[in-house]
Amino acid sequence: MSLVVVGSIAFDAIKSPFGERERALGGSAVHFSLAASYFTDVRVVGPVGDDFGDEEYAVLHRHGVNTDDIEHVEGGRTFFWAGEYEWNVNVRHTLDTQLNVFGDFQPKLSDASKAADTLFLANIQPDLQREVREQCSGAKPAALDSMNYWIENARDSLLRTIGTVDMVLMNDDEVRMLFEEPTLLKGVRRIMELGPSAVVVKQGEYGAALFTESGFFALPAYPLETVLDPTGAGDSFAGGLLGYLDAQGGADDDAALRRAMTYGSAVASYWVEEFGCERAERLTREEIDERFEAFRRMTTVEGVPAG
Amino acid sequence: MSLVVVGSIAFDAIKSPFGERERALGGSAVHFSLAASYFTDVRVVGPVGDDFGDEEYAVLHRHGVNTDDIEHVEGGRTFFWAGEYEWNVNVRHTLDTQLNVFGDFQPKLSDASKAADTLFLANIQPDLQREVREQCSGAKPAALDSMNYWIENARDSLLRTIGTVDMVLMNDDEVRMLFEEPTLLKGVRRIMELGPSAVVVKQGEYGAALFTESGFFALPAYPLETVLDPTGAGDSFAGGLLGYLDAQGGADDDAALRRAMTYGSAVASYWVEEFGCERAERLTREEIDERFEAFRRMTTVEGVPAG
Numbered sequence: 001m002s003l004v005v006v007g008s009i010a011f012d013a014i015k016s017p018f019g020e021r022e023r024a025l026g027g028s029a030v031h032f033s034l035a036a037s038y039f040t041d042v043r044v045v046g047p048v049g050d051d052f053g054d055e056e057y058a059v060l061h062r063h064g065v066n067t068d069d070i071e072h073v074e075g076g077r078t079f080f081w082a083g084e085y086e087w088n089v090n091v092r093h094t095l096d097t098q099l100n101v102f103g104d105f106q107p108k109l110s111d112a113s114k115a116a117d118t119l120f121l122a123n124i125q126p127d128l129q130r131e132v133r134e135q136c137s138g139a140k141p142a143a144l145d146s147m148n149y150w151i152e153n154a155r156d157s158l159l160r161t162i163g164t165v166d167m168v169l170m171n172d173d174e175v176r177m178l179f180e181e182p183t184l185l186k187g188v189r190r191i192m193e194l195g196p197s198a199v200v201v202k203q204g205e206y207g208a209a210l211f212t213e214s215g216f217f218a219l220p221a222y223p224l225e226t227v228l229d230p231t232g233a234g235d236s237f238a239g240g241l242l243g244y245l246d247a248q249g250g251a252d253d254d255a256a257l258r259r260a261m262t263y264g265s266a267v268a269s270y271w272v273e274e275f276g277c278e279r280a281e282r283l284t285r286e287e288i289d290e291r292f293e294a295f296r297r298m299t300t301v302e303g304v305p306a307g
Numbered sequence: 308m309s310l311v312v313v314g315s316i317a318f319d320a321i322k323s324p325f326g327e328r329e330r331a332l333g334g335s336a337v338h339f340s341l342a343a344s345y346f347t348d349v350r351v352v353g354p355v356g357d358d359f360g361d362e363e364y365a366v367l368h369r370h371g372v373n374t375d376d377i378e379h380v381e382g383g384r385t386f387f388w389a390g391e392y393e394w395n396v397n398v399r400h401t402l403d404t405q406l407n408v409f410g411d412f413q414p415k416l417s418d419a420s421k422a423a424d425t426l427f428l429a430n431i432q433p434d435l436q437r438e439v440r441e442q443c444s445g446a447k448p449a450a451l452d453s454m455n456y457w458i459e460n461a462r463d464s465l466l467r468t469i470g471t472v473d474m475v476l477m478n479d480d481e482v483r484m485l486f487e488e489p490t491l492l493k494g495v496r497r498i499m500e501l502g503p504s505a506v507v508v509k510q511g512e513y514g515a516a517l518f519t520e521s522g523f524f525a526l527p528a529y530p531l532e533t534v535l536d537p538t539g540a541g542d543s544f545a546g547g548l549l550g551y552l553d554a555q556g557g558a559d560d561d562a563a564l565r566r567a568m569t570y571g572s573a574v575a576s577y578w579v580e581e582f583g584c585e586r587a588e589r590l591t592r593e594e595i596d597e598r599f600e601a602f603r604r605m606t607t608v609e610g611v612p613a614g
Contacts, residue, residue, distance in 0.1 A: 017489065088489055182324065182395055184512075185530045205491075206513035209527060216605045220516060220525030223492045262608050296608045298523045301569050 002041045003246040004113045005032045006132045007122025008102055009046040013082035018228045024276030025056055028122035031232035034280045035239025035267045037063035040246040043113050045069040047101040049076035069113050076101035089227050090205050109135045118246035123147050126158040133164045140250050143167035151177050162194045169200040169238050202234050210261050217258050222269035229275045233268045240267030266291035309348045310553040311420045312339045313439045314429025316353040320389035325535045331583030332363055335429035338539035341587045342546025342574045344370035347553040350420050352376040354408040356383035376420050383408035396534050397512050416442045425553035430454050433465040440471045447557050450474035458484050469501045476507040476545050509541050517568050524565050529576035536582045540575045547574030573598035
């Protein structure tokens with residue numbers, strides 16, 4: 001099985017109450033592909049500039065991520081984002097965004113990527129997401145992420161793109177905003193009317209919820225003593241989730257989706273323990289499996305005793 | 308077994324996007340005791356004025372709540388609160404607060420209340436909470452709720468009071484605020500260092516989390532199509548939780564606490580379906596049990612298949 005992800009590749013300047021990094025490897029496609037690499041074969045599609053070199057490729061290659069579809073734009077600079085987290089690291093401020101080569105990105109998938117079994121359209125312009133989906137039309141599941149910016153500025157296109165995928169992953173505020181529905185459940189129903197059979201609602205520090213035609217499932221975030229840097233948490237969650245599903249042959253029954261949610265949550269819980277994707281440098285599959293079991297234990301409701 | 312709750316008895320003027328009530332029976336002690344009444348014998352302690360009459364007593368009596376310790380202040384008026392919920396009903400604005408008889412409240416427990424097995428100190432001034440705890444020193448578990456106002460204005464007293472109880476129920480922002488700890492887990496540890504063996508963190512639309520010495524447990528809120536009015540959700544949750552624990556003879560092992568969390572969540576999920584405590588008028592124990600089972604189904608992580 002194989003999984004392809006299309007999205008941003010970036011350098012991030014990150015400041016949190018616990019330290020800072022001036023130039024951390026980041027971007028949704030990077031976080032996603034490193035996380036998914038613990039489960040399946042991953043191909044990453046995205047643009048980089050001249051400042052993206054051997055060191056950065058090596059991070060991806062050490063995780064077995066195929067980088068053939070990374071597009072090197074001569075003379076360009078890689079996407080750059082700067083942000084700062086407050087004392088409560090759940091509150092983030094963007095200080096700077098330089099699109100650079102990402103501004104003119106036109107995704108071109110190789111034949112190998114077009115043939116991928118599973119597709120993740122990370123948070124990019126919805127027209128581009130739809131073009132990628134058309135190039136990779138056989139993938140199942142195909143999933144997308146988006147953000148408030150596209151809901152405000154490209155809503156019609158986003159709705160059309162949602163109609164082409166099996167699964168949507170969005171933040172809870174975005175789900176409410178998309179159709180101006182006050183409850184998540186109503187917002188989710190509207191999304192599913194467009195086509196997707198599953199909606200995964202990311203809730204940051206509160207975990208994530210899964211809505212399918214047959215039911216509802218939710219997981220808390222793993223309780224951590226310290227969160228150094230939440231950057232990439234959502235994308236690493238998506239990577240663990242879709243990586244696991246791809247490894248299962250794209251199973252999309254509720255049981256597989258629940259396990260996938262749990263793997264995604266396990267991966268994300270490690271991700272935020274260090275800056276950027278640094279935790280991935282020494283993260284093992286065994287650690288992920290251990291936390292999967294911890295999630296199972298901490299969500300078990302015991303039966304009611306008789307009488 | 309029996310449970311006593313000390314807190315506010317109120318009339319609420321509530322406006323939400325789905326309607327309004329000019330004078331709904333409310334107050335933390337009312338919501339709590341109605342919710343707990345589905346599980347055990349409840350006694351309610353709090354002050355009312357001349358405007359609190361037969362109709363209001365009848366609501367409590369229909370649920371078997373013992374009102375002998377309701378203190379009728381001649382010539383006084385009952386506590387009044389007015390609030391409005393935004394389009395997203397998770398955002399609330401207080402429009403008016405009239406303490407009235409609640410401003411001079413000095414809790415006096417009857418012998419029967421002093422002998423209660425379980426005690427809930429709803430959100431009142433922490434000095435008063437401690438005085439009640441001293442009058443009802445044998446109760447186990449004894450639990451308290453509090454709020455940002457007391458953290459800001461009576462922090463030392465609140466910390467002393469926390470040291471006298473077995474369980475603390477607070478909102479997540481309040482747990483962070485209490486010791487200015489950025490993660491819930493660190494805030495919870497600090498609370499437990501004062502004495503309590505369990506901390507229940509209320510997370511509104513995201514559900515609730517339980518921290519004990521041996522572990523962590525969390526439940527999402529039940530996914531609802533429509534939330535008419537969240538007023539009383541936290542107190543009905545606490546009522547279901549402590550009512551169930553009291554009925555179990557005050558069991559405080561993790562399994563009992565997890566079931567209690569689930570019962571609390573089940574009750575609260577009904578509470579918000581209608582205004583104030585109106586849903587309680589026709590809520591049955593069977594419905595609560597049904598939703599308990601729904602919670603179990605929606606939180607089950609299936610095992611990982613071999614291979």
